[in-house]
Amino acid sequence: MPTTSQSARKGAIAEVFIIVALAIVPLFVTFPYRVNIFLSWEGAYRLSSGQVPFRDFGTPLGYGFWMIPALFFKLFGPQMISLVKAQVFINIIAGLSFRSILRSLDVQPAIRLLSVLVFALSYSFFNFWPWYNHTVIVYELVAISFLLKSFFTEKLITRYLYITAAALFVFLSVFTKQDGGGMALMLCLALLVYNSYITGKWWDPVRFCGALLIIGGLFIIPLLPGFAYWFNHGQPPHNSRLALNDFTDEIMGNSNWIKAYVVLAVLCLAAGVKHWGTWMHTRKEVLFALLTFGILGEAAIFQVTSYTPPDNNIFFHSFAFAFIATWLCTLLQVPLNTGKSLLFAIALVLFWWSGTWWKYIGRYTDRLFPVKEAYAATDSTHENVVSRRNFMINRDTTDVPVSRWVFSDLPVFRGIYMPQPTVDGIHRVLALPLVHEKKADIKVLNMTELTPLAAAMPFRLETGPDYPLWYHLGVGMFNRQLAAFKVKVQQHHYDLVLFEYAPSLNNFFPFALRDELKLHYQQIDSFLAPRRPANAMIEVYVPKQ
Template sequence: MISHMGVQEKWINRLEWIIIIGFAIIPLFMNFPYRVNIFLSWEGAYRLYLGQIPYRDFGLPMGFGFWVIPALFFKLFGPYLITLVKAQVFINIISGLAFRSILISLSVNPSVRLLSVLVYVISYSFFNFWPWYDQSVIVFEIIGLAFLLKHLFQSAELKWKLIHLALSAVFLFWSFFTKQDGGGMALLIALSILFYHSLQTGKFRYLILFCIFYIVIALLVILPFLPYGFAYWFNYGQPPHNARLSLYDVVDVFLGESTWIKFYLFIIVVQLIPKISSWKIFYNDPKEFIFALLTLGILAEAIIFQVTSYTPPDNNIFFHAFAFAFIFSHLPSLKQALSLNAFAIVAAMICILLWWSATGWKYTNRIVRKAFHINQELNYNIVSMHTYMLPDPSDTLETNPDMTTWIFCKEPIFKGIYMPVSTAEGVNRLIQNAWIKENGKKLKVLNMTELTPLAEAIGYRLETGSNIPLWYHKGVAMFDSQIQDYQSKIQQHVYDLVMFEYIPRLNNFYPFSIRDELYKYYVPVDSFSGPRRGMYSMIEVFVSPENKNSYLSNNHP
């Protein structure tokens, strides 16, 4: 397959496709625990799937770009939780191909390109089994940058140059319309590349055209939503929103943490010193200059992104593959070894897999423990690396759950997703309650929990309106105006059934003041644990006083 004198590029191309697609489809053969925040991915996609219009039927502090692909997959495969995994498979494939396209445009050595693709897949896309906007914003950015570099280096005909430039503007805007921070920085990277190219060639028409394309696309997308309160919902730092960017936090996290980013910067800066000393040669080599500009831009974005998108803490790891590609493209002896020796390619791939083994092992370990019957219980009479510290007395099954005891819920909407026993039993009680089964489609329901798929399972209609938030995190996605509206509705017994998730350690993830009103004006009829791990949460079920007897008398059909 690989010749003695060099690696045939056609086989490298095939290997890259195999890596990108092979790793992407692995989740299709797995079951998953209920994931934190997956409720939001599901509900946004579900509302679009139902034909609801953002900002008119529900509000959110960003664009709705993230939810479009999951909504399309709901149309194809049904609004099941596991459908989100299928959507992410598609996202991971196009993400890997876009990254590969960038390296092709920059004429990265095929062997280095292959290893860089493997780093990208194993360190970033494979890491994301579920769709999440902090990843989708980067995927749309990478696609946009891929089209921009195709415009600069692969398009010969004017027609294709314009098409690729327009597509770049489309995806870079869609990145911004997925999330403002990553999308805004993506735009700055693209503008810096085009500005350099304009200076270097003395022609600014493509920079101007890109700006025109971007503005036109933005207007076409945004203007139809202005009558529905878009200016209120979309967060650009205006009240009642807060700006997410703090210069101090950026400096603090960069200097106090960010070990990998600083390491890569050190290597890259050292590699660039000889090039800068020959400034004119470097400046007049567009691929080399843009490669450096892009890599440094991605690292700068990662520095800021880890502050503006701080949860989960690994949101910004997209930078590894870009830095790897640049660094290894500028190590002549390594490039020579990879080009001449098939064993070096294989050894390098094995080392990359070991470097990022923690990502895959986290999932594989579950299978290994089950297959080989490795005991989960610890014997504290024997001191080992697992038992040299005694367990924290404050730990409970809620705060430190044993996920091997989690089970599947009977409801088809949750197929392939396992959850705590208490959660599954509570969901089954709700769905099997005769009063709910008989009146499900007519019930007015407020569901302030992570179990948003209950809307499809029970059949109740989601509440709509320009003042209805997509999710309920106070100060992030809902504000005092919405909280007052909900308090008023609770006082008036507007809802027949209310589900509220109490998570005391999360600051108003579901507003505590609404829970207080529920205990004043509604009747608690059930409770069970939330589908979380590592943090206590309790889902409390309330009914209006008028429906108390109907619910309780039919609680055990």
Template sequence: MTVSQLLQNKRFLQITPIALIVLLAMVPLFSTFPYRVNIFLSWEGAYRISNGELPLRDFGTPLGGMYWVIPGIFFKIFGPQMITLIKAQVFINIISGLAFRSILKSLGVNSVVAFVAILLYCLSFSFFNFWPWYNHTVIVYEIVAFAFLFKGLLVAKSNRNIIFNLVLSALFMICSFLTKQDAGAMAFLLGAGFVTYAALQSKRWVDIAVYLGTFLLLLLFFIFVFANQGFSYWFNHGQAPHSARISSTDLLNEFFAASQWIKFYIFVIAILVFVRFRQWKSLWSTKQEMLFLLLTLGILLEAAVFQVTSYTPPDNNIFFHSFAIVYILYALVDIAKDKISSTKVLVIGSLGILLWWSGVYWKYISRIISHGKPAKEMAVNASGENVVNKETYMIDLSPVDTNMIPESQWRFSKLKSFHKIYMPQPTIDGMERLLNMDLVKNKTGELRVLNMSELTPLAVEIPYKLESGSHYPLWYHLGVGMFNKQAEMFEQRIVRNEYDLVLFEYIPSLNNFYPFRVRDTLLNHYNRVDAFPAPRRGETAGAIEVYIKK
């Protein structure tokens, strides 16, 4: 059977993109991983939820609790090992890809263009996201919400199905908003814009009422339930003690000084729109086309804002590529009509995407062939000549960090919680010393522990009971995840010697990622009996210090 014949087989066109989504998502299940910096936040939230705790009621956080729901369910099923987070993310990536595919189907994108777009989506947004992270999960919930929204606005025929899909869309918009406020709020507003346009076209005003009403009712219900659990204190909408992360100056600076891809896509899309539609009325009156354009421009707008409100890591807004490219390909194929075959679109499009995003998979291939790479330091060849190449033409005069532990020297721990996760050997040695301390081995009763480090799975290994309450912060970053009120609480407890054991991660280069003021109090009132490297690399390297009562 030829490629052309395969592309005419409806079953093949339905199964292939689903298989692509599932297979690429499952790749991490067959690998091992270095300890990821900051993944402690995903682990502890999921662990607490799997133990029946609720955000705000049992722990305070500026993030929405929906971030931990899926990992928490997976912890309940598979156990609280770090590797379970990988399994949860595999599921999230599959759902994400299927939702994106559903959007393309609702918008009438032909199967070949959709396959190329799904390949791009998987490579650029899903494949390298091995770990659950709030900046990714919030977008996944949004994409699921859009999948239901466009199915309701463009595919569903009966009034019942339309309303059902709009309700589900509003539900997942709430999930997005209760994962992270900035992207969640923008997603809701975009959805409101799409529903309003569709209502203007069809005169179905009930759709606006259903979408807005469902969202607001669910939001009010959530606020009502948690109103007395510190909702207004923890939920960050720019109020004290939080600080607003958005300003018009920052947005303008980032957009006009950078944002090259976003501006390029807007430019190309504008050209395609002018070429395809001679009159504004013909575009406005074509519901499917207009919603496709609004979605694409809306995603680009969201990405421009998200890169400012969620500035680290720098590729948080990378989801926009897939939406922009699929619109461009869709428009180009429409312009070309029958001048280009589906086979050519598939082959050229797929190879182009694989070439464009080769950096995603090449790093894995390069590990296999790395033995032949050029030297990265001053060297001479076999004949005694000085070797000068791309890697050696500059001499590194920066001070040598004698504390840096190359990843080649990272090892696997025997601890069950860290199964398939490798870390620096000194970190593993430090954890073993900790677990062999008389205080830990011979504990009588319940050991009171304050763990201000990223080795949160030690709660399972020691074990100890996590403190809880609406006043207790899940995240110890001063000014982000906790504030002076919580710092004072910890200082008072340290002064009163309430903790048997304290772990504190000291990272000098990060602005109070773990509060320096708490460490100062520890140094005055507790004995530091050990310290070992945190599982970090580069400029944010730190040490985990072990304190006991004097």
């Protein structure tokens, strides 16, 4: 028994070490400016400044996503790097929640360790920045971990507390992103109904739903009436994301990993379950199966309803691995109880997910073993040398390779590098005479991805129940807000307007407002936006005299 206890303790330490060690890596590196990170920064900045969502600004999402980044802005200041610190915390919470889920389901220690490693490598390690499509899943994992704890706790008060905590984090999931949060709610209800069916504790789903309604009321009622306008979609035209063809095309035409896991999981059950009626009463095994298939189904839907970035649904790998590995090790009697076998399994997992960590080692191998192209001494143009590195010709004259991006000396951008033209453009904006003359009283409309300029300049952010947090027409703002901005531009309300023109992105910043700016304002400068590919320019406008 002491040996078993000591082994379990070492395994637990190893699991926590993997979660924490891989999560804190971003604290020791620098980063290029991230596409779309402007939204994370401004929401956190507004919340940390005391602004109230749906009163001081509107958003089609709840504010669950910005709660943790706002807290870290309070603790460390509104620098971009504070967002990275917030994500480190989020990744640790995600890993510990996943580990807790596996512990509640009695997944054997060796498989649990491997699954934690898969989770950290496949879902946490490369997520350096907070993003709502990630945070919504993290809240879901926390909710499921509390819910499973409630299933296997006999103390009544403790069980109620766990159920209430699960309801809280399900609500935060919904209050972060409706699609992921809604599926988190349905999955939790499915687990609750099955558990109540087996145990006869039918009051548990009632208590869960009651707690969810009370928590929702406590969050939402103070935000009315603005919440009723903004949440989900503010005004017509409404655009449903539930197009059947989108789902069938993505699931049937792609989703190979998800479908492979489903097939393997079904085969495992078919081979391992001898009497289905009896198996249906093995509570932890059935809960594990329900959870795994539920996560796979959620991932299949989530990739369609939340389609950017394209890999935001890969939370399913670790659940599928844990489930399939559990059954295969039992069916095939694979021994993982020795140090050598476990180390070999860890090596296989690291090889499987080498894509997430090799790029960091590859930087050094590229220097140690530089590529040398073979060409004739008389061939000055090297036109006869074609390889996988140069078979395509980049004609984009505005593109700045990330290797040539530079750091800004502005504190808010510490540790973040951007294209040199972007940094130079920022300094030109900050050096404008009107910026120094008006100082904090300057009225700025910053429709760009450089939202941290609000702290760098600084200037007061515009507020109001009808003011959008971000400016993607049809997503973050609607026609009513566009009309209001047009009127302000016509009236020369703003002393300075920064507008990001991204012609290849569908109204990411509304084209109609740029047309209005061309009529009533004078463009005095432009420079590259901090994104790749370099398909956007930041234009600087002042009122026409």
